[in-house]
Amino acid sequence: INMIMQTAFFLISGILTKDEAIKAIKDAIKKTYGKKGEKVVNMNFEAVDAAVNNIVQVKVPKKITGHDLPPTVPEEAPEFVKEVTAKMIEGKGEELKVSQIPADGRWPTATSQWEKRNIAVHVPQWDAETCIQCGRCSLVCPHACIRIKVIDPADLKAAKAPKSFKTAPAVGKEFKGNLFTVQVSTEDCVGCTLCVGVCPARKKDKDGNKTDEAALKMVSNTDAVRKRESKNWKVFMELPEVDPSQANPTTIKGSQLRRPLFEFSGACAGCGETPYIKLVTQLFGDRMLIANATGCSSIYGGNLPTTPYAQRRDGRGPAWSNSLFEDNAEFGLGMRQTVNKLAHQAAELLEEVAAEKIITKKFVKELLSAPQKTQEDIEAQRERVAKLKEKLEASSLVIARRLLHVADYLVKKSVWIFGGDGWAYDIGYGGLDHVLASGENVNVLVLDTEVYSNTGGQMSKSTPRAAVAQFAAGGKRMPKKDMGMIFSIYGNVYVARVSLGANPQQLVKAVNEAEAYDGPSLIIAYAHCINHGFNLAFGLEQQKKAVACGHWPLYRYNPMLEEEGKNPLIIDSKEPTIKFADYALGENRYRMLKMSNPEMADQLMEQAQKDVERAWKLLKGRHKALEEG
CATH class of the missing domain: 3.30.70.20 (Alpha-Beta Plaits)
Structure with a gap:
């Protein structure tokens, strides 16, 4: 639209002649968009030519006319949404009264x-x-x-x-x-x-x-x-x-x-990140606590005026918060330790309440020994806790009041840490290592777009060799960091590398296994992104190619299998069937260098192919070593 408006401006203003203006604009298009390919340049040329032939005068009416705008939100929306959220959507947030804003910072x-x-x-x-x-x-x-x-x-x-x-x-x-x-x-x-x-x-x-x-x-x-x-x-x-x-x-x-408990976010059309988040909320959203690193997922996930994290009909849904960029893993660990402490406190108070004859020791045993592995188990425990609350509310003892405040922590909570590769591979890597090495039961989901997406596509240590990004305008010279293999070396961390487009069943299986594992888990998810420079309608196809060329091998490292005497490393993808270039050259982030510096592009592409072969060889070697014990 900027080129269309520029064309209209110069033709109407007469600052330059028509020919001078169009030549200058088209020269600017070549300079600005040349690296994105001839197709993008020609599309902008066509937009300029169309603007020349479609400039019409719009006369300002002498009298103001118009019609009433439809309601900003539906009539059935909650009162807070109609009175507060709608005002913000309309751009009239400054009209809100201080008394209308939640006093404790919690937002619906x-x-x-x-x-x-x-x-x-x-x-x-x-x-x-x-x-x-x-x-x-x-x-x-x-x-x-x-x-x-x-x-x-x-x-x-x-x-x-x-x-x-x-x-x-x-x-x-x-x-x-x-x-x-x-x-x-x-x-x-x-x-x-x-x-x-x-x-x-x-x-x-x-x-x-x-x-x-x-x-x-x-x-x-x-x-x-x-x-x-x-x-x-x-x-x-x-x-x-x-x-x-x-x-x-x-x-x-x-x-x-x-039901998904993450819906209608402001993410890009065809976003490669949000389906992963949505799936996790479908499986565990009714009992989730989420620590979200700053980035795309925190902007479309927690930005005002509206929130995509949702609730079941009974009001249960994810509890979400965002701290800083660099300390998100530690933030999530704090959530886990707090949940553990409150659950331990509730267990201790149960014994004291039983001693006061408010509940029976048999009921205490039922509450503390109840299995909470399936959704049916969770719902059964919630019914027990509801009965416990009824008995506590009927008592006037202080000990009953204390237990009432923490009784909900007798239901298992699922703690998740979300973030992109800029956080996980770079800025928050030290904290992530600390948290995964702690042995605590946290689940980490890395939405790997291979660049800092939210800030405009800067290079991270996840960016593959040969890709062009900000701070790597001449193509990245070093290989992608293999974070999955690094953390699997600990031996007690569940690690999965997944791709929705390549193998959705493996993804669903990995998410369930990660949550079921009573220890730290790490899921690294391939997420296509607008920064990759292609039509996101073909995002799932690109994911398939990333796996087929060996750039993104799918695997699960499950420590529980080793306890059963089995190989903990399961490789879920086949040997590479296409070359890295067959995948890479479908995206502008690789094609750019081919246009600006063909010799360097060929050199880096050759090295990138060797990176893929080396990584695949390492993965197969690890699998064989674990098989042999």
Whole structure:
């Protein structure tokens, strides 16, 4: 848009002649965007030429006209959202009174659902007959706009769903007699098309042959579509959630039948980071504490005026906080140690309360020995704690009051530490090492974009050799740091390297294993990024290529397997089948150097290929050594 506006300015102002202005602008385009490739330069040239032919005079009316704007947030939004959040969305935050701001700094979650930005030109449309009900579309959606649900027909009838609400008979013996649906929130969708691209189902023609048409296709987001799907979305959200005992969390479909507690963030369309966060909240969000390093994930995750972290219907959801860039690991460790201390205090107080005959010793044993490995276990423990609270509230003793304040810590909490590679590989690396070496039960998720994404694409120690980034304009000369192998050497740290686009089932398995491990865990997730310089609609394809060339081998190092006498290192990807260049040259961050310095580009690409081969050899060698004991 800057080139279009410049063209209009110079042609209207007459400061330069038309020919002089256009020549100067096009010279600037070559200089500014030349490194991004001929296609980008030509697109800007076309924009300038189009501007020349489309300048029209807009006369300022003598009388002010207009119409009333629609409400900023829906009428059914909570009072705080209507009175405070809406004002901030409108850019009128200065009108808020001090008394309207939370006094203790706690900010309500689940507010991004009220924005309804309506920014997608095209949105996905579901074909119920073609769908194979795999759940992949829901898994890859960066903004949690497309979801799946299994429905009891009686519930659907009670909800008085409109005829436009599509369903199909649910697949799977555990869902016999139920219905299945895929629903899109068109008002929140950003039109990235990842769901359409990942859909494996194919429509059949009249002869029974598969066509190229998937179970999802993009359609124009017209007023009629928005109104229809808005009604359908409301019905979908009011329908009961699937019973946890019916949804296996270790499968793609099972994980996606759980409500995401991270939704409608302000991340880029096609973002490679947010699906990982969303998945973790689907599996453990009702009992999560999150320490978030500064970066993309803290901006779209905790920036005002709205918050994408959400809640279940009972109000349970992730508790989130952001400290500094460099001390996030320590911040998360502090959360873990605090949870441990409060749980220990609650256990001690239980014994004292039992001594006062408020509860029985048998009930104390039930509370302290209850297994809390599955979601069903967690819900059962919550019921016990609810009964405990009833008894405590009925007592006037001080000891009962004290236990009441910490009783919720008798339910297992899941502590997560989120951050990007700039934090994990560079600025916060020392703290991360300290925390993982502590042996404490924390889970670390590194959203690895291989650059400092939020600040504009600066080089980190995760940036691969040959890539161009800020502070590496001539291509990075050193190889990528292999953080996964480094931390797996400790032997007591669970480490997984995952890629949503390459192997989603391995990702789901790794997240479940990491949380189940009673010790430190580290998940390093490949995240495609706008800084890589390609259309993010093809992000999942690039992830597949990163794995196929050996740049991003998939593996899980699970210390629990070693205790069972098994090899703790499981390699989940095959030997490289393509060259590093076949993957790398699909992105501008590598192509740039090919244009500006072809000789250096070839030299670094050759070295990068050797880096991949060396890393793969090291991984295989480690696996063999562990196999031999």
